[in-house]
Amino acid sequence: QKEVEQNSGPLSVPEGAIASLNCTYSDRGSQSFFWYRQYSGKSPELIMSIYSNGDKEDGRFTAQLNKASQYVSLLIRDSQPSDSATYLCAVNRLTGGGNKLTFGTGTQLKVEL
Amino acid sequence: DAEITQSPRHKITETGRQVTLACHQTWNHNNMFWYRQDLGHGLRLIHYSYGVQDTNKGEVSDGYSVSRSNTEDLPLTLESAASSQTSVYFCASSDTRTGGREQYFGPGTRLTVT
Numbered sequence: 638q639k640e641v642e643q644n645s646g647p648l649s650v651p652e653g654a655i656a657s658l659n660c661t662y663s664d665r666g667s668q669s670f671f672w673y674r675q676y677s678g679k680s681p682e683l684i685m686s687i688y689s690n691g692d693k694e695d696g697r698f699t700a701q702l703n704k705a706s707q708y709v710s711l712l713i714r715d716s717q718p719s720d721s722a723t724y725l726c727a728v729n730r731l732t733g734g735g736n737k738l739t740f741g742t743g744t745q746l747k748v749e750l
Numbered sequence: 751d752a753e754i755t756q757s758p759r760h761k762i763t764e765t766g767r768q769v770t771l772a773c774h775q776t777w778n779h780n781n782m783f784w785y786r787q788d789l790g791h792g793l794r795l796i797h798y799s800y801g802v803q804d805t806n807k808g809e810v811s812d813g814y815s816v817s818r819s820n821t822e823d824l825p826l827t828l829e830s831a832a833s834s835q836t837s838v839y840f841c842a843s844s845d846t847r848t849g850g851r852e853q854y855f856g857p858g859t860r861l862t863v864t
Binding site: 668671673679680682686725727729733735736737740741743 | 781792794806851854857858
């Protein structure tokens with residue numbers, strides 16, 4: 638079982654719709670959770686972080702965390718073509734002297750006109 | 751503006767050669783990380799450092815080494831390049847002063863080993 642699992646997609650949604658991206662993780666000791674956006678040929682860009690159960694909203698983005706179910710999701714409202722990218726879920730655990738991230742393989746999102 | 755840079759951005763080398771990829775950050779972050787990204791595998795941690803003179807192995811460290819002589823730089827060395835090391839390499843950093851959890855990435859280096 639992979640430590641962080643994501644559906645690779647592609648997930649296709651029409652412009653203006655809500656895109657829902659999901660991620661599950663296996664390590665119950667994980668403490669912090671992140672979503673990165675990566676455009677083709679570019680580096681990952683941090684767009685959301687969430688540390689406690691529930692929802693966290695930032696503009697059109699909402700991150701949801703359910704530690705009991707070991708589940709993290711990212712909702713993108715009013716999806717735009719510029720949201721077309723690969724979204725990486727990352728899970729943090731405090732080990733030894735510091736924090737380390739484990740990444741999922743990413744979900745490709747395509748927003749269609 | 752503070753930033754994280756990587757050089758070179760593209761590199762082609764031959765099997766068996768030693769290669770060093772540079773990573774430089776001006777955020778004064780204690781923590782620095784090297785990842786490789788390959789299709790089907792996502793981002794995998796190669797080496798990381800929590801401060802000057804500190805280095806640690808990640809999940810795919812064989813054939814790679816790092817050294818941390820100052821806060822700003824964490825160069826990644828491929829001792830004897832192999833075709834399996836053809837990949838995109840990303841450097842990242844995080845700030846212990848704010849918890850050290852959020853990592854910020856450099857632009858990446860695309861390495862081809864022929």
